[in-house]
Amino acid sequence: MTTGTDKPGPGAEPTRFGLEAQIKRNPHGDFGKVQRERPPFEKDVQFHYHQTVDVDWKVGSGATDDEWKTHKKIELDPYGPDRNPVDNYKMLISAVTPRPIGFVSTVSKDGVRNLAPFSYFTMVNHDPPIFCLGFSKGTGAPKDTAANILETKELTINIISEWFVEAANYCSTNAPTDVDEWKLSGLTPLASSKVKPEHVAESAFSVEAKLIHSHEWTSKVTGNPSGTLVLVEGVNFHVREDVINEQRNIIDPVKLQSVSRLGGITYGRTTSGYELLRPDFDSESKKPEFEEALSK
Structure with missing residues (x-):
């Protein structure tokens, strides 16, 4: 499990460490009631730039707030x-945030389509374009998306934006293998040029990709397969004009309106940012505070 719950592959059976049996995703009871009691979605908030936390920060200054000194770190x-x-799962997904979401389209060797979101995802290189995806295997059986990629070596990765986040999230349902998430979500498939899986028309940025490497992880607790890492190469891009x-x-970013994953069932919006230049060592080393910082 990463973003939602890609359905388990055929023959999967729960185990003591099956994530889905233990996570208890809904922390609210009547989630619909909680949702409707919250303030409405702020449609008028758009991405904008503002100052950094401390525009006068100087080399060697450290953190801009000393609150951290009042707390100790515990070891786990x-x-x-x-x-x-x-x-570990609950802690990591709430700590390693925000996480980009790879909305992955695949087709099985038998021609069955699958569409599911994953937040164990990022890009790791640009020349060539390389992306990684992680698929946990809490039940000991590969998820449909992972199985399809390993068997067919093809996929598309789509970036999720605000205007279709509900539809994308619905694709995390634990539906049987033969259920088509494209139809359940109402999203629109577009033909790809270099791979068989279609890409999402509603997505402003999509990548056609092919498998180049995979690795299976083993649980140190159970000794069973616990996850799969895939490295894929982007072979074609589709970008809304x-x-x-x-x-x-x-x-x-104003037009992309990208969505990220936080802890639990929480998604994050991308509505603001600030810019920081990468320090140039040659020019920075000439500043008096530079030597002062090194001498501490």
Whole structure:
């Protein structure tokens, strides 16, 4: 499990460490009631730039707030005798945030389509374009998306934006293998040029990709297969014309409205940002505070 719950593959049976049996995703009871009691979605809030936390920060200054000094860090052994793997799962997805979401389209060797979101996802290189995806295997059986990629070596990765986040989230349902998430979500498939899986028309940025490497992880608690890592190469891009600049090399965050994953069932919006230059060592080293910082 990463973003939602890609359905388990055929023959999957729950185990003591099956994530879905232990996570208890809904923390609210009547989630519909809680949702409707919250303030409405702020449609008028758009991405904008503002100052950094401290515009006068100088080399060697450290943190801009000393609150951290009032708290101590506790040590947690991920393999401690009283620690269940689900504890590590819950902690990690709430700590390693925000996470980009790879909305993955695949087709099985028998021609069955699958569409599911994953937040164990990021890009790791640009020349060639390389992306990684992680698929946990809490039931010991590969998820449909992972199985399809390993068997067919093809997929598309689609970036999720605000205007279809509910539909994308619905694709995390634990439906049987033969159920088509495209139809359940109401999303629109577009034909790809270099791979068989279609890409999502509603997505402003999609990548056609092919498998180049995979690795299976084994649980140190159960000794069973616990997850699969895949590295894929982007072989073709699809970009909505209005979100990219004239040089076709920068995506506008105002128009992309990308969505990220936080802990639990929480999604994050991308509504603000600030800019920081990467320090140039040659020019920075000439500043008096530079030597002062090194002498501490």
